[in-house]
Amino acid sequence: MSSLATKRSRRFTGWHMMAVLLLFFGTIFTANALMAWNASRSWSGLVVQNTYIASQEFNTKVAEAERLAASGIEGRIETASGQFRYVLVQDGKPLPTADRVLASFKRPVEEHEDFEIELDRKADGVFVAGRSLKKGQWIADLRVLAGGETIYRQAVRFIATGDGK
Template identity: 25%
Template sequence: MTTEIKGWHVLTGFILAFGLVVAVNLTLAYQAVRTFPGLEVKNSYVASQTFDADRAEQLALEWDVSATLVGNELRLIILKDGRAISPKIDEATFGRATHVGQDQTPDFAFDGKALHATVAGGEGNWNLRIKARSDGGSHFQQRIIVETKP
C-alpha cells in the first residue's frame, strides 16, 4: 500500500520547518537583547579624541596587572618594576563576561603583596573592570580576565 503526499502534507511540513527556524531566531534574539550589558561610552567620537594620549599615559605607568579568584577571594596583583603597589581604585566591577546580572563592586584591601576582596564568585568566565589612578594622578583603565583556581 502506498501513501500519497497531498498538498496539506507539504504545507504542514513547510509551516513546521519555518516555524522552528523562526522560533529559534526569536529565542536567540531575545537572549542577546536581554543580556546586553549596554554602552561602553555615551559618545564614541568624543571618547576617541583622547584615546591615543590616554593609552600612552597608561602604558607609561608600566604596570603588570593580573587577577585570580580562589573560592570567593578575588586577588588583584598590580606590579610596578616587580614590586606590588596599591593605587587608588576609582571604580571596580567584578562580573561575568557576557551579562551584568551578577556584577559586583569589590571592596579591596591591600596586604603588601596584593589587593584582596571577598566576592560571590564561582567557576566560569569572570572579568574585572578597573579604573585606577597612580600616585602621580595618571589614569589606568583595563578589563582583566580573572583566572579561576579551585
C-alpha cells in the same frame, strides 16, 4: 495499469504542501527562537548613558589607554573562596610604586550588587579586596594610583568561584 499507479503516487497534494509549509516556517521559528535565547543569555550589559558624549571622549580614552599600556605594567587577578587579589608587575618584577588601587566591581547585567572599594595593600604590587565576592560573573574596573596620579588602568571580566555573601 502500473503507469496509472505511478502517476497517482507522484501527485503533489495539499498534505504535501502543508508539510512543506510546516517545515519551512518551523525552521525559521526554531532559528529565531535559538538566536533570541542565545542573545538573552550572552548580553554583555555594556551600556553608556549618553552615546554622543561617549563618542566625543573616545579618542581621549584611546590615547590614555595607549600611554598606560606603554608603561610596561601588567595586572593579574586571582580569585579563590570569594576573595579577590590583584597582583601588579612591571617588567616581571613586583610594582613598588603603586600606593592605592581603586576598584569598581559590577555584575555584567544587573546593578543591584555593584560596589566600589579601595583594595588593601599587602606587599609591593599585591592588593586584596577587603570584601568577599559572590559566586558568578563580575567586571572589575581597576585604577592603580601612585602619588595621586593614575599610572595604570585595567578592566577585567572574570568568574568568582567563592562563597561571598
